[in-house]
Amino acid sequence: xxxxxRSGGVVxxxxxxxxxxxxxxxxxALFTDIAYLKTAEIQWTNFSAWLITGALVFGGIAGVFSIIxxxxxxxxxxxxxxxxxxxxxxxxxxxxxxxxxxxxxxAWSSVGAFGLILSLLCTLLVMIAGWIAYSxxxxx
Amino acid sequence: MDKNLLAASAATLAMALTxxxxxxxxxxxxxxxxxxxxxxxxxxxxxxxxxxxxxxxWNGETPTVPQGFTVSAFATDLKIPRQxxxxxxxxxxxxxxxxxxxxxxxPKDVIAxxxxxxxxxxxxxxxxxxxxxxxxxDGVPELRAVLVDNLDAPYGLAYVEGYxxxxxxGALTRFAFQPGQTGIATPPERVTALPxxxxxxxxxxxxxxxDGAKFYVxxxxxxxxxxxxxxxxxxxxxxWEIDRATGARRTIATGIRNPTxxxxxxxxxxxxxxxNERDELGPQLVPDYLTQVRDGAFYGWPYSYWGQNxxxxxxxxxxxxxxKAVKPDYALxxxxxxLGLDFARSGGFGGPYADGAFIGMHGxxxxxxxxxxxxxxxPFSGGRPAGQPIDFATGFLKxxxxxxxxxxxxxxxxKRILLVADDLSNTVWRIAPSR
Numbered sequence: 001x002x003x004x005x006r007s008g009g010v011v012x013x014x015x016x017x018x019x020x021x022x023x024x025x026x027x028x029a030l031f032t033d034i035a036y037l038k039t040a041e042i043q044w045t046n047f048s049a050w051l052i053t054g055a056l057v058f059g060g061i062a063g064v065f066s067i068i069x070x071x072x073x074x075x076x077x078x079x080x081x082x083x084x085x086x087x088x089x090x091x092x093x094x095x096x097x098x099x100x101x102x103x104x105x106x107a108w109s110s111v112g113a114f115g116l117i118l119s120l121l122c123t124l125l126v127m128i129a130g131w132i133a134y135s136x137x138x139x140x
Numbered sequence: 141m142d143k144n145l146l147a148a149s150a151a152t153l154a155m156a157l158t159x160x161x162x163x164x165x166x167x168x169x170x171x172x173x174x175x176x177x178x179x180x181x182x183x184x185x186x187x188x189x190x191x192x193x194x195x196x197x198w199n200g201e202t203p204t205v206p207q208g209f210t211v212s213a214f215a216t217d218l219k220i221p222r223q224x225x226x227x228x229x230x231x232x233x234x235x236x237x238x239x240x241x242x243x244x245x246x247p248k249d250v251i252a253x254x255x256x257x258x259x260x261x262x263x264x265x266x267x268x269x270x271x272x273x274x275x276x277x278d279g280v281p282e283l284r285a286v287l288v289d290n291l292d293a294p295y296g297l298a299y300v301e302g303y304x305x306x307x308x309x310g311a312l313t314r315f316a317f318q319p320g321q322t323g324i325a326t327p328p329e330r331v332t333a334l335p336x337x338x339x340x341x342x343x344x345x346x347x348x349x350x351d352g353a354k355f356y357v358x359x360x361x362x363x364x365x366x367x368x369x370x371x372x373x374x375x376x377x378x379x380w381e382i383d384r385a386t387g388a389r390r391t392i393a394t395g396i397r398n399p400t401x402x403x404x405x406x407x408x409x410x411x412x413x414x415x416n417e418r419d420e421l422g423p424q425l426v427p428d429y430l431t432q433v434r435d436g437a438f439y440g441w442p443y444s445y446w447g448q449n450x451x452x453x454x455x456x457x458x459x460x461x462x463x464k465a466v467k468p469d470y471a472l473x474x475x476x477x478x479l480g481l482d483f484a485r486s487g488g489f490g491g492p493y494a495d496g497a498f499i500g501m502h503g504x505x506x507x508x509x510x511x512x513x514x515x516x517x518x519p520f521s522g523g524r525p526a527g528q529p530i531d532f533a534t535g536f537l538k539x540x541x542x543x544x545x546x547x548x549x550x551x552x553x554x555k556r557i558l559l560v561a562d563d564l565s566n567t568v569w570r571i572a573p574s575r
Contacts, residue, residue, distance in 0.1 A: 100247070104186075
């Protein structure tokens with residue numbers, strides 16, 4: 001029995017909706033970081049800071065769903081993809097947290113090469129996590 | 141395989157958190173006061189050092205003063221006392237209040253604002269001026285009155301020829317006033333509006349030239365180093381000169397990040413300021429300073445500090461501005477938050493305290509080893525600082541807890557006393573030679 005069979009189809013869409021937030025927010029933070037580095041216009045890095053914070057909040061809740069899902073699947077011995085999804089999401093979250101602190105530094109230091117690389121990694125990782133989640137034939 | 145993946149991600153997490161939180165400790169060997177402070181390398185950390193000394197009461201104790209001096213509470217239960225003025229008749233005025241209306245623009249502003257609040261008084265600002273009269277100089281005011289109320293975060297005070305001038309956070313205001321008055325009923329007159337948009341650094345310091353013809357107003361920056369955008373920094377981090385007769389104003393100094401107190405050096409008649417420098421470059425950057433405010437000088441903010449040391453956080457960089465930056469005269473130590481300045485006059489307290497300046501230091505937040513939290517004495521000779529600063533009043537910090545935080549200092553040459561405003565315990569301390 002998968003989660004959404006048990007929950008009558010509520011858990012699965014909720015999980016996917018929550019997952020949509022970090023996917024788009026991390027991605028947009030990458031764009032606003034690039035915009036800041038191109039223009040030195042402060043408002044872009046302010047946007048990045050809030051986008052990353054939003055990604056962490058919703059990504060964190062989505063992560064709880066992913067953990068439960070992994071545990072349920074692990075018991076059934078069919079958890080490989082679920083684990084890769086979970087690890088990708090967790091890494092994105094942790095790097096996102098570091099990036100949130102990076103973006104709390106002032107002006108140019110709020111992004112820099114390090115912030116841009118973190119934003120890039122977060123985007124890639126959350127895309128991987130999303131790809132697995134959305135393409136899974138059976139429920140993750 | 142699964143276990144390996146899990147272990148790898150746990151290790152990444154641990155490493156990330158370690159990287160996030162570490163930062164250099166202070167090096168006690170560095171000398172950070174005087175004309176030539178040692179400046180370490182920039183040390184930015186992902187999480188800025190935030191060491192808030194939690195407030196604690198004095199419990200009947202008092203600050204520690206040098207041998208031969210006594211200290212007592214001159215007034216208590218004030219509402220955030222900041223700067224003070226001793227009137228020609230000896231009455232003491234205390235400006236009380238808290239200003240600023242900077243909206244949080246990043247998640248950081250919300251979080252850091254909450255943390256810093258833990259180190260401040262819970263009382264809300266008085267937005268008023270209290271008058272204290274101790275005509276017999278016994279240390280106990282016979283009279284205490286609210287001179288004027290409903291002000292907008294009053295800070296700098298001055299009295300010239302029948303008018304009390306108050307630098308509120310958004311305007312220089314004056315009231316018709318004669319020393320001896322204990323209340324003001326006449327409405328205020330606006331002398332000139334002062335930059336007040338956002339008001340990240342809201343305090344407007346005030347001094348009068350030796351001949352009484354000019355006012356000087358210190359206007360702090362609207363950010364740490366321009367992270368709210370440079371558009372908000374127009375006519376910020378400057379000192380204005382305002383003509384008393386005409387109200388015309390001119391900017392005499394720029395790039396002077398937060399000039400929190402201005403005073404005239406009595407032997408030369410020149411204008412001096414204590415200035416709060418930038419944060420988040422490490423525990424020993426950048427030293428706050430005491431400097432003569434030179435006409436036309438650019439003091440570096442935000443592009444560089446202590447002369448030509450470029451701040452890596454500011455873009456676009458301005459090498460032409462950096463080249464122009466003037467070195468301040470005298471370093472007071474990093475993050476001490478110098479908020480008070482007054483010169484000894486008419487021989488001061490005599491001995492080592494005859495010629496020099498008292499400096500109120502509110503105390504640090506941006507370093508693990510707290511600095512400031514005291515009143516320092518900088519000896520002068522020939523109108524210039526001469527020698528290292530000396531602790532004059534200490535004990536504001538005890539066992540890691542803050543009992544008080546000094547702001548304004550006022551020396552009264554007639555009574556030979558030093559008053560220290562403490563905006564944490566909401567007290568004015570009176571320091572006098574022992575009889």
